[in-house]
Amino acid sequence: MTSSKPKSVQTMKPETAAKKLGVLFSATPAEFQAGVVSRDELNALQAKPPAWLVELRRNGxxxxxxxxxxxxxxxxxxxxxxxxxxxxxxxxxxxxxxxxxxxxxxxxxxxxxxxxxxxxxxxxx
Incomplete structure (x- = not known):
């Protein structure tokens, strides 16, 4: 019998995610700053950025x-x-x-x- 471990979810600090997204962490929304960001969430933010991310990338x-x-x-x-x-x-x-x-x-x-x-x-x- 082989036991398969559940795949662990890779997470990162919101500061790291902001850096990967190319935006200033202190300018991100409070809810983004408050939690951790999973790899899947980061990929989703990159694939379909919300309005706040588009605005930060455009205007800083x-x-x-x-x-x-x-x-x-x-x-x-x-x-x-x-x-x-x-x-x-x-x-x-x-x-x-x-x-x-x-x-x-x-x-x-x-x-x-x-x-x-x-x-x-x-x-x-």
Whole structure:
């Protein structure tokens, strides 16, 4: 006889789920913040996002990794230039339109880092 164990449900903290969803945890609804999120629930949120998730992804506030990606810079580049708080999409768009010298510099630093990473990867192959 073989005994089959019931499959355990994989859960995660809501902070982890928010990170995987690409949204700022503190901006999520209280009911999301209060419990745990199962893998199935996370998959459902990704497949068919509720209105609050769509709104957060569209307008923010965005976590630093999303801000950095939208600006084309590294998280370190944001910090070096005093961007330590989450930004909304409108604030990111305003920064892009203003295109301050630090943003141009950090974009070139990021581009150089990507080129170097690609060169090293090609060298390893």
């Amino acid at each position: 506030p965005h976590p630093k990794q999303v801000v950095a990606a939208k600006l084309g810079v590294s998280i370190s580049g944001l910090l070096r230039n005093g961007i330590t708080e989450p930004l909304t999409t409108a604030e990111i768009d305003a920064l892009k339109a203003e295109n301050p010298a630090w943003l141009e510099h950090e974009r070139s630093v990021q581009a150089d880092a990507r080129k170097e990473a690609l060169r090293l990867k090609q060298r390893e192959s």
